[in-house]
Amino acid sequence: MRDVAIIGVGLTKFGELWECTLRDLFVEAALKAIDDAGVDHIDSMYVGCMSGGLFVGQEHIGALMADYLGQGPIPASRVESACASGGLALKSGCIEVASGLSDIVLVGGVEKMTDVGGDECTYALATASDQEWEAFNGITFPGLYAMMAVAHMHKYGTTARQLASVPVKNHDNGSKNPTAQFPQKITIEDVLESVMVADPLHILDCSPVTDGAAAAIVVPADLAKKLSKKMPVKIIGMGHATDTIALHSRPDITTLGAVVKAAANAYKMSGKGPKDIQLCEVHDCFSIAEIMVTEDLGFFEKGKGGPAVEKGETRIGGKIAINTSGGLKSKGHPVGASGVAQAVEIVTQLRGEAGDRQVKGARIGMTENMGGTGASAIVHIMEVM
Amino acid sequence: MRDVAIIGVGLTKFGELWECTLRDLFVEAALKAIDDAGVDHIDSMYVGCMSGGLFVGQEHIGALMADYLGQGPIPASRVESACASGGLALKSGCIEVASGLSDIVLVGGVEKMTDVGGDECTYALATASDQEWEAFNGITFPGLYAMMAVAHMHKYGTTARQLASVPVKNHDNGSKNPTAQFPQKITIEDVLESVMVADPLHILDCSPVTDGAAAAIVVPADLAKKLSKKMPVKIIGMGHATDTIALHSRPDITTLGAVVKAAANAYKMSGKGPKDIQLCEVHDCFSIAEIMVTEDLGFFEKGKGGPAVEKGETRIGGKIAINTSGGLKSKGHPVGASGVAQAVEIVTQLRGEAGDRQVKGARIGMTENMGGTGASAIVHIMEVM
Numbered sequence: 060m061r062d063v064a065i066i067g068v069g070l071t072k073f074g075e076l077w078e079c080t081l082r083d084l085f086v087e088a089a090l091k092a093i094d095d096a097g098v099d100h101i102d103s104m105y106v107g108c109m110s111g112g113l114f115v116g117q118e119h120i121g122a123l124m125a126d127y128l129g130q131g132p133i134p135a136s137r138v139e140s141a142c143a144s145g146g147l148a149l150k151s152g153c154i155e156v157a158s159g160l161s162d163i164v165l166v167g168g169v170e171k172m173t174d175v176g177g178d179e180c181t182y183a184l185a186t187a188s189d190q191e192w193e194a195f196n197g198i199t200f201p202g203l204y205a206m207m208a209v210a211h212m213h214k215y216g217t218t219a220r221q222l223a224s225v226p227v228k229n230h231d232n233g234s235k236n237p238t239a240q241f242p243q244k245i246t247i248e249d250v251l252e253s254v255m256v257a258d259p260l261h262i263l264d265c266s267p268v269t270d271g272a273a274a275a276i277v278v279p280a281d282l283a284k285k286l287s288k289k290m291p292v293k294i295i296g297m298g299h300a301t302d303t304i305a306l307h308s309r310p311d312i313t314t315l316g317a318v319v320k321a322a323a324n325a326y327k328m329s330g331k332g333p334k335d336i337q338l339c340e341v342h343d344c345f346s347i348a349e350i351m352v353t354e355d356l357g358f359f360e361k362g363k364g365g366p367a368v369e370k371g372e373t374r375i376g377g378k379i380a381i382n383t384s385g386g387l388k389s390k391g392h393p394v395g396a397s398g399v400a401q402a403v404e405i406v407t408q409l410r411g412e413a414g415d416r417q418v419k420g421a422r423i424g425m426t427e428n429m430g431g432t433g434a435s436a437i438v439h440i441m442e443v444m
Numbered sequence: 445m446r447d448v449a450i451i452g453v454g455l456t457k458f459g460e461l462w463e464c465t466l467r468d469l470f471v472e473a474a475l476k477a478i479d480d481a482g483v484d485h486i487d488s489m490y491v492g493c494m495s496g497g498l499f500v501g502q503e504h505i506g507a508l509m510a511d512y513l514g515q516g517p518i519p520a521s522r523v524e525s526a527c528a529s530g531g532l533a534l535k536s537g538c539i540e541v542a543s544g545l546s547d548i549v550l551v552g553g554v555e556k557m558t559d560v561g562g563d564e565c566t567y568a569l570a571t572a573s574d575q576e577w578e579a580f581n582g583i584t585f586p587g588l589y590a591m592m593a594v595a596h597m598h599k600y601g602t603t604a605r606q607l608a609s610v611p612v613k614n615h616d617n618g619s620k621n622p623t624a625q626f627p628q629k630i631t632i633e634d635v636l637e638s639v640m641v642a643d644p645l646h647i648l649d650c651s652p653v654t655d656g657a658a659a660a661i662v663v664p665a666d667l668a669k670k671l672s673k674k675m676p677v678k679i680i681g682m683g684h685a686t687d688t689i690a691l692h693s694r695p696d697i698t699t700l701g702a703v704v705k706a707a708a709n710a711y712k713m714s715g716k717g718p719k720d721i722q723l724c725e726v727h728d729c730f731s732i733a734e735i736m737v738t739e740d741l742g743f744f745e746k747g748k749g750g751p752a753v754e755k756g757e758t759r760i761g762g763k764i765a766i767n768t769s770g771g772l773k774s775k776g777h778p779v780g781a782s783g784v785a786q787a788v789e790i791v792t793q794l795r796g797e798a799g800d801r802q803v804k805g806a807r808i809g810m811t812e813n814m815g816g817t818g819a820s821a822i823v824h825i826m827e828v829m
Binding site: 111139155183194302308316317 | 467496505511688693
């Protein structure tokens with residue numbers, strides 16, 4: 060396998076983008092990534108999208124995007140792994156470059172979630188769970204993550220204030236990110252006084268509904284400096300794993316088995332461990348998710364993720380900077396795009412281009428993207444070349 | 445890149461399978477492929493599915509299937525390219541094995557189309573076209589292919605009897621295939637007297653709505669004989685290309701640009717040409733599609749596909765055997781599964797296990813799977829090892 064690097068990244072504004080269609084968003088992010096890399100063509104492309112069918116009545120998304128990007132007849136593939144679709148696009152592009160089949164591959168993610176009403180959106184998102192045993196019976200994602208939160212509080216003593224510390228930190232980071240959907244700073248009290256969605260999760264514990272797209276250009280590491288003037292970022296570790304689709308099938312719902320396994324594979328491939336990671340974008344779809352993931356990635360002992368975030372250990376300048384972009388909570392969560400957007404943030408940080416939210420001396424970063432209640436997890440570790 | 449071979453295949457019955465769910469179908473085909481290969485585990489898997497969201501309210505299909513197959517925590521990816529989703533799964537699995545990342549990869553395709561009513565099914569299928577410029581304005585797939593048929597008739601003199609010769613041949617082949625949804629033999633008169641769906645396409649020119657799944661096991665060619673007692677079939681050529689998503693954007697709608705390009709790439713990779721191919725499964729979603737594809741793959745001069753099928757040149761025993769399985773028309777067309785089912789047929793033929801429909805001395809076969817009106821096309825060439 061050839062080593063792989065990212066030489067260009069692009070991102071749209073995240074938010075309720077009434078004036079943009081699915082294809083507009085993807086093309087904007089893709090052209091920014093192509094411009095950023097300075098390449099004059101691409102050989103192949105991957106598009107992560109969770110549910111073009113239910114959100115905008117559009118499947119066949121790979122071919123559509125190649126066409127609107129003006130890149131046909133190149134091969135274009137749409138990949139889906141619910142909210143980890145973006146991470147899957149990145150992984151797929153890396154495998155194609157690693158195989159030697161292609162040299163310059165565009166990986167992107169996109170979702171246009173605001174063309175449907177709230178009920179339809181909730182229905183579409185629930186298709187990431189087990190339709191027959193979970194969604195059909197009426198439970199939705201806030202309810203599923205609330206069960207994980209209750210179990211974590213019971214087993215480890217995690218508190219509502221610790222949960223609330225996650226969005227407070229992420230909004231603080233997001234306030235320094237010009238693409239963020241909700242850049243407003245918030246307080247612990249704001250979170251605890253906000254509407255309860257599914258006890259113990261308040262609405263400010265939940266990531267929003269978002270339109271947006273993200274893209275990156277993946278090339279062989281040994282060609283990176285020849286192809287682009289930008290500082291390349293090497294993908295040194297990659298892990299992808301699955302867990303039971305239904306929460307009730309797991310022996311312990313306070314840990315995310317797919318995250319543990321995907322991280323172990325990525326650490327093994329890279330020769331690095333949790334202590335080597337300086338910053339990480341994690342999948343904070345709900346506050347409890349960030350706490351569990353920071354434990355399952357090995358940054359904190361199991362059960363200590365809540366106290367860690369409360370003490371500020373995951374702030375920029377803390378022990379490890381988590382979600383410097385603002386995370387899904389503040390930056391926004393266009394489900395198919397989020398995994399690629401995480402990579403865009405890490406590349407931006409490793410290049411030293413993150414402005415007010417820059418992690419000083421950042422050389423090694425990580426992304427953790429997951430689908431459903433963690434039935435799939437995709438992890439990448441990246442290093443400055 | 446490592447050379448890749450198929451060592452196991454599996455197929456469910458195709459039809460209106462009321463008693464089976466999406467997951468049941470996939471698992472049945474996957475277990476058959478695993479048994480056929482004789483392997484005791486898989487390293488990774490790809491699932492082709494066009495629209496789990498619109499057909500059965502289920503996305504996150506990779507993780508779901510890994511779970512129900514009892515293979516978690518292995519990586520599982522769902523890929524989508526409309527009706528070419530199965531071909532994309534095969535291609536994706538081949539790339540992963542070729543890269544060296546995995547040795548034993550399951551590739552499968554599945555669709556459960558009969559859980560929704562006719563209008564919803566037509567809507568779901570129309571999402572393979574351009575939603576904003578085609579589907580939204582009311583045209584559906586029979587109408588789109590009817591336009592291609594009218595143009596082909598006008599330009600090349602193709603006749604209604606020539607169109608009708610396609611399903612007549614395919615039903616004849618399908619009558620010898622125990623998994624076929626519609627194994628009844630039909631006549632030219634049956635086709636021409638059947639209900640007109642979109643002039644000039646009668647209902648017997650149109651592939652049916654089908655539930656079903658198909659799977660194959662892909663491994664490095666140099667390990668194939670060690671891993672399995674079955675005769676391995678090597679993938680010697682692979683091509684994937686795109687065209688404009690909307691029919692009206694093309695300079696000529698009597699040719700399928702993506703098929704021409706994908707075939708050229710596959711021929712180049714394999715060092716073979718159209719004359720070397722003894723049998724081919726082509727994407728006969730409508731009669732006109734088979735005629736156009738047999739021309740665009742280079743088996744017949746442009747415009748001569750109609751006379752060729754009418755003269756019997758594409759029958760078993762003719763110049764080149766097209767759709768020995770019965771094709772999408774007679775075997776059935778579970779959209780996400782069809783691309784893999786095509787590969788299952790070619791492997792079965794190359795092993796000499798096709799019974800009454802066996803092509804004598806078959807050593808090199810081909811599959812051509814496409815999405816939408818040919819906005820994506822995926823071609824594989826296979827040879828006995």
